[in-house]
Amino acid sequence: MLRRVRQRADGATLVCVYLFALLIIPARLVLSFVPMTLPPALVFALLLGVVWLAAQMVDTLGMGKGRNVVRTALGLYLASHLATYGVATRRWLPTDELTVADSSIIRILATLSMAVFICDAVRTKERLDKVLKLIVGCAAVIAFVGLVQFGLGVDLAGYVSIPGLRAQENGYAVMESRSIFRRPTGTTNHPIEYGLICAMAVPMATHYVFKARDDGAPYKRWLICLALCGLGGMTALSRTAILGMTVAGIVMIFTLPRKRKVTAMVVGGGFFLGASLVVPGLFGTLRGMFSNIEDDPSVKARTADYAAAAEQIDLNPLLGRGFGTFLPTKYTILDNQFLLTLIENGYLGMFALIGLFLAAGFAVLKVRVISQDDHLRGVAAAVLSAVLAGGIAAITFDLLGFGVATGMAFTMIGLSGAMLRIAKQEADAEERKRTLKSIIMSRRPFAKPPRSRATVP
Incomplete structure (x- = not known):
């Protein structure tokens, strides 16, 4: 009988702990014993940064080292934030803006620490699978909580109470309505954030449905996760x-x-049709969100602020006024992260943010080029979808103002760097194997031709 060997805790294990704290613990719960707004996931992300820094000083902990396009992009993004913070705090700032600037630099430092830790700590395909499967499972739980809110009007997340954590008001009432429907939030702070998490998990769940079918393993649980995330979105x-x-x-x-394209399109179309039949009026509401977009009050409110935003950009065009200092309660709400970054971090900060998404996209595309493993190539496509969804979200709402959405987006960026490391290691190992084989073959002595026996007359 084969005994199951337990996997030792490693960097991927710590990443799973972070993701559980980020996705399962309701976002409204923050530490009660500190004056600053710190959710548990953010504190753990700071600890991951300390672990990463310590692991970089030794060679015995298996932490990835060396250049990586994603890690370089993360470093440049951090440098832009530090430069903005230095310039902003050197000049006079109102007390309320200075307080938010101090907490914001801690928040972005923790998020970047988590991303670079993921990039260097997830070292094998098996551990990468562990992290991605946990993301799909947690997203399915969030979707289930949201569907209960949507269908029954019961907020399961509101019943969660953890010692040492207090509930913080986020300015959004759970289950506000759009058209005739309640808008769920799951364990997040806002329906847009909830929808983004579900949308990011859909391609990963789809990949694992196909993977389980190809391996002859049970795939119903992945199909359930896919259905929950799709309906949640x-x-x-x-x-x-x-x-x-x-x-x-x-x-x-x-x-x-x-073959999979046809299956995915048929299943996707059938799912959308089924959801529209089960929830009468849902299709019409979704269609109205796009068909009447020019008359939508929320869209008009977003575009009306562009003139005022341009004035703010002109005041500090290079490094901005300071990350987090453009307070929505004091100025206005900007549902566009790139525009908000232009105001708060200037052109350098905006280019650094765009560079993050471009570097992550480049990394996963390169994985698909250099890897011969179909599973890793499929995972790369799923993560590419999630990275693109995060980039689109940065256009449609202030992404960095929502902790769960920010954590998920930077998790995908970190995973893209980890996949690139894994693919390069496998490609290098395969190249060394081919080189060694060619050397062995070149040093092999040539076989002597057989002696011809003399013919006896």
Whole structure:
């Protein structure tokens, strides 16, 4: 009888702990014994940064080292934030803005620490699978909580109470309505954030459904996760979620084998039709969100602030006024992270943020080029969908103002760097194997031709 060998805790284990704290613990719960707003996931991300720094000083902990395009992009993004913080705090700032600037630099430092830790600590395909499967499972739990809110009007997350944590008001009432439907939030702080998490998980769940079928393993649990996340993204009644799932569908059409493309399109179309029949009026509401977009009050409110935003950008065009200092309660709400970054971090900060998404996209595309492993190539396509969904979300709402959405987006960026390391290691190992084989063959002595026996007359 084969005995199951237990996997020792490693960097991927710590990443799973972080993701559990980020996705399962309700986002409204923060530490009660500190004056600053610190959710548990953010504190753990800071600890991951300390662990990463310590592991870089030794060679015995298996931490990845050396250049990586994603890690370089993360470093440049951190440098832009530090430069902005230095310039902003050197000049006079109102007390309320200075307080938020101090907490914001801690928040972004923790998030970047988590991303670079993921990039260097997840070293094998097996551990990468562990992290991605946990993300899909946690997203399914969030979707289930959101669907209960949507269908029954019961907020399961509101019943969660953890010692040492206090509930913080986020300015959004759970289950506010759009059209005739409640807008769920799951364990997040806002329906847009909830919809984005579900949309990011859809391509990963799809990959694991196909993977389980190919391996002859049970795939119903992955199919259930896919159904929950897909329905959660639709019931969020969010353009961000719909665009994210559309991007996932386009990426799958271009990357899946032909047989899987047909299956994915048939299943996706059937699921959308079934959801529209089960929830009467849902299709009409979703269609109205896009067909009447020019008359939508929320869209008009977003575009009306562009003139005032341009004035703010001109005041500090290079490094901005300071990350987090453009307070929505004091100035206005900007539902565009790139525009908000222009105001708070200037052009350097905006280019650094765009560079993050470009570097992550480049990394996963390179994985698909250099890897011969179909599973790793499929995972790369799923993560590419999630990275693109995060980039789209940065256009449709202030992404960095929401902790769960920010953590998930930077997790995908970190995983893209980890995948690139894994693919390069496998490619290097395969190249060394071929080189060694060619050396052995070149040093092999030539076989002597057989002696011809003399013919006896």
